[in-house]
Amino acid sequence: MKEYILSLDQGTTSSRAVLFNAKGEKVASVQKEYPQIFPGNGWVEHDPMDILESQLSSAREVIAKAGITAEDVAAIGIANQRETTILWDKNTGKPVYNAIVWQCRRTSEDCARMESQGLQKFFKDKTGLLIDPYFSATKIKWILENVEGVRERAEKGEILFGTVDCWLIWNLTGGRVHVTDYSNASRTMLFNIHTLEWDREILGLLGIPSCMLPEVKECSGDLGETEENIFGSRIKIAGCAGDQQAALFGQCCFREGDVKNTYGTGGFLLMNTGEKPVESRHGLLTTIAWGIGGKVNYALEGSVFVSGAAVKWLRDELCIIRTASETEELARSVEDTGGVYFVPAFVGLGAPYWKPEARGMITGLTRGTNRCHIVRATLEAMCYQTYDVLRAMEEDAGAIGSIKADGGAASNDFLMEFQADILGHSVIRPYNVESTATGAAYLAGLGCGLWGSMEELVGVSDKFREFIPSMSEGKRSDLIGGWKKAVQAAIRE
Numbered sequence: 001m002k003e004y005i006l007s008l009d010q011g012t013t014s015s016r017a018v019l020f021n022a023k024g025e026k027v028a029s030v031q032k033e034y035p036q037i038f039p040g041n042g043w044v045e046h047d048p049m050d051i052l053e054s055q056l057s058s059a060r061e062v063i064a065k066a067g068i069t070a071e072d073v074a075a076i077g078i079a080n081q082r083e084t085t086i087l088w089d090k091n092t093g094k095p096v097y098n099a100i101v102w103q104c105r106r107t108s109e110d111c112a113r114m115e116s117q118g119l120q121k122f123f124k125d126k127t128g129l130l131i132d133p134y135f136s137a138t139k140i141k142w143i144l145e146n147v148e149g150v151r152e153r154a155e156k157g158e159i160l161f162g163t164v165d166c167w168l169i170w171n172l173t174g175g176r177v178h179v180t181d182y183s184n185a186s187r188t189m190l191f192n193i194h195t196l197e198w199d200r201e202i203l204g205l206l207g208i209p210s211c212m213l214p215e216v217k218e219c220s221g222d223l224g225e226t227e228e229n230i231f232g233s234r235i236k237i238a239g240c241a242g243d244q245q246a247a248l249f250g251q252c253c254f255r256e257g258d259v260k261n262t263y264g265t266g267g268f269l270l271m272n273t274g275e276k277p278v279e280s281r282h283g284l285l286t287t288i289a290w291g292i293g294g295k296v297n298y299a300l301e302g303s304v305f306v307s308g309a310a311v312k313w314l315r316d317e318l319c320i321i322r323t324a325s326e327t328e329e330l331a332r333s334v335e336d337t338g339g340v341y342f343v344p345a346f347v348g349l350g351a352p353y354w355k356p357e358a359r360g361m362i363t364g365l366t367r368g369t370n371r372c373h374i375v376r377a378t379l380e381a382m383c384y385q386t387y388d389v390l391r392a393m394e395e396d397a398g399a400i401g402s403i404k405a406d407g408g409a410a411s412n413d414f415l416m417e418f419q420a421d422i423l424g425h426s427v428i429r430p431y432n433v434e435s436t437a438t439g440a441a442y443l444a445g446l447g448c449g450l451w452g453s454m455e456e457l458v459g460v461s462d463k464f465r466e467f468i469p470s471m472s473e474g475k476r477s478d479l480i481g482g483w484k485k486a487v488q489a490a491i492r493e
């Protein structure tokens with residue numbers, strides 16, 4: 001019987017495949033790290049084939065691990081790192097360049113030029129986004145302008161563009177289906193979030209041929225079917241959303257005002273704002289949360305570019321930790337950071353500052369500073385960055401109700417405790433922190449009829465832990481004051 005949902009969570013550092021049963025419970029998962037390419041100077045790339053192969057092999061392995069076959073899978077749901085841009089040849093399916101990752105800053109100058117031409121309002125009104133190298137638009141333009149022959153071929157209709165969801169669907173369907181969903185389209189800086197169409201004026205301004213772009217579909221429903229040879233029998237693709245929107249869905253933030261924060265490579269705080277887009281006056285983005293059943297739901301988003309990635313940097317570049325999870329014990333082994341602040345602006349600062357030119361900085365070092373202080377400052381930075389975004393969100397939308405946390409790093413109890421302290425607000429962490437995969441599964445389960453309605457999903461997973469703030473107000477404001485000074489220093493640099 002077809003009673004499982006296969007969720008594909010394609011993240012910036014790893015591809016994950018998670019199987020859920022008909023009760024919405026996780027039964028098995030497989031995760032594979034794959035390389036990021038750093039050609040220098042704030043550039044970040046992936047090999048699109050690494051993305052594909054790590055995702056397909058984890059999907060095959062999770063099916064085998066659970067002792068089932070593809071016949072038992074009712075549908076696939078996809079959640080993906082957003083904005084990352086891939087262009088490929090429509091006939092051969094071969095990428096024409098590496099994937100340009102959302103974190104990549106190579107188009108900073110192009111963005112600064114558009115800003116100086118007074119185009120900020122033009123883009124914000126149409127797309128809900130601020131001009132920034134983060135989004136797909138200027139990455140597509142860069143490939144068209146810098147990879148020989150690609151523009152001519154794109155104009156002849158030989159080249160396709162897709163974000164990672166679209167690239168996966170294209171390959172899963174054997175090159176038959178070129179689609180994306182509303183939530184991913186809303187991150188390209190090419191999609192009009194009010195008319196729900198690719199925006200002709202923007203395409204004209206950037207010189208992007210419309211024939212490269214995928215059809216935009218709802219997040220739940222018929223998104224294609226896998227080729228038989230991929231998993232041994234065909235599986236429907238019935239759910240798709242950008243990973244942050246999928247996490248919002250997976251945390252059942254279905255009501256207006258519901259908020260979640262994900263601690264993965266980056267940090268992303270999203271608030272469901274219902275069926276009307278809310279414009280931010282404090283550096284947040286207006287984006288599409290999902291489109292389901294003929295209705296579109298919007299969200300306000302604060303995007304922090306480097307969150308758990310800073311922990312990975314401690315492991316892979318400074319080599320002062322062996323595993324991400326040992327940061328908890330190391331951070332607790334010292335009373336505080338000894339005045340050390342770490343602003344991990346490796347690729348500039350996102351919300352609410354939007355300073356692409358800012359770079360990382362560790363301040364307050366003394367001869368007494370040891371690796372535990374630096375580890376603790378790294379975890380604390382993840383919390384201060386969330387604090388900055390939450391304050392901006394409160395200014396835009398009023399006081400926040402509950403804050404639900406998820407993502408790989410949310411399993412760190414020290415991080416959750418410090419987060420509650422710095423926010424002066426309790427933080428709720430679900431038993432299963434993989435809300436992104438859960439959200440993709442929910443979308444697919446609804447899309448294939450395994451579950452009847454969103455109401456049915458609320459309460460599927462009701463186990464959680466709540467972290468209550470306990471820090472004094474005086475200490476909290478001193479620490480935040482120190483963080484603000486460190487951020488200003490990183491921006492000035």
Ligand SMILES: Nc1ncnc2c1ncn2[C@@H]1O[C@H](COP(=O)(O)OP(=O)(O)O)[C@@H](O)[C@H]1O
Pocket residue numbers: 010011012013014263264265266307308309310311312324325326327328407408409410411412
């Ligand atoms: N226990 C932990 N404490 C702190 N950071 C962690 C912990 N576990 C994972 N991380 C960090 O979180 C990130 C992984 O989270 P994940 O949600 O898997 O990210 P992504 O989906 O972006 O690949 C990595 O950057 C890792 O360094």
Ligand SMILES: O=P(O)(O)OC[C@H](O)CO
Pocket residue numbers: 010011012013080081082083102242243244264265266267303
């Ligand atoms: O890889 P993640 O999970 O940090 O998510 C990346 C975001 O989607 C980028 O916008």
